[in-house]
Amino acid sequence: MHLLIPAAGSGRRMGSQRNKLLLSLLGKPLLSWTLAAAEASRQISWIGIMGQKEDFPDFQAILADLSLTKPVELIQGGATRQESVYNGLRALPTEADRVLIHDGARCLATPDLFDRSAEALLTCQGLIVAIPVKDTIKVVDAAKIVQETPDRSNLWAAQTPQGFEVKLLKKCHEEGREKGWEVTDDAALFEKCGLPVQIVEGEETNLKVTTPVDLSVAEFILRQRS
Numbered sequence: 001m002h003l004l005i006p007a008a009g010s011g012r013r014m015g016s017q018r019n020k021l022l023l024s025l026l027g028k029p030l031l032s033w034t035l036a037a038a039e040a041s042r043q044i045s046w047i048g049i050m051g052q053k054e055d056f057p058d059f060q061a062i063l064a065d066l067s068l069t070k071p072v073e074l075i076q077g078g079a080t081r082q083e084s085v086y087n088g089l090r091a092l093p094t095e096a097d098r099v100l101i102h103d104g105a106r107c108l109a110t111p112d113l114f115d116r117s118a119e120a121l122l123t124c125q126g127l128i129v130a131i132p133v134k135d136t137i138k139v140v141d142a143a144k145i146v147q148e149t150p151d152r153s154n155l156w157a158a159q160t161p162q163g164f165e166v167k168l169l170k171k172c173h174e175e176g177r178e179k180g181w182e183v184t185d186d187a188a189l190f191e192k193c194g195l196p197v198q199i200v201e202g203e204e205t206n207l208k209v210t211t212p213v214d215l216s217v218a219e220f221i222l223r224q225r226s
Contacts, residue, residue, distance in 0.1 A: 008077025043118035
């Protein structure tokens with residue numbers, strides 16, 4: 001299974017001037033933890049990292065430190081996550097039939113999660129890892145007045161990895177570029193094109209590290225695991 005890791009973002013919400021995936025988590029960059037899980041996965045065979053060229057030397061240093069056995073390619077990212085994934089899709093090896101896409105900031109994903117996602121992708125066109133929503137969700141208007149309380153039994157919080165047939169996802173990205181669609185994940189492109197997206201049960205600990213509080217929680221989780 002091929003894996004693409006969008007890693008071209010910044011660390012503004014983390015209060016940093018550098019790529020947040022280079023920030024330290026228990027003495028290792030965030031990206032190291034993501035790559036270590038991919039390396040330990042039985043199903044992942046190739047890894048592509050989409051980033052900005054100024055970060056490539058740091059990425060290369062991380063790869064040298066990890067001494068991964070799986071091939072890794074650094075790919076020029078775009079101005080948005082959507083553009084970065086499109087660049088990654090075009091850089092996939094020609095034999096790539098299906099691909100998993102995993103945000104590098106979700107550095108607590110386990111090898112088992114990668115494996116379960118890869119195995120499920122063999123039987124569907126597209127999938128997302130997600131967990132049931134526990135909190136009551138409110139839909140509000142611009143004035144922050146509650147308009148609706150949806151039934152949370154039908155609500156799932158999307159995570160990554162997300163997985164798709166490569167040819168279908170490329171077509172969805174191309175249609176999105178033609179029509180000016182702006183989405184926050186690849187599943188939304190699939191949905192807009194009328195294609196089915198299956199749910200794979202995620203992990204409660206698979207949080208996205210975005211703020212300093214998230215970083216503290218991630219440290220706690222890793223210490224508990226060890």
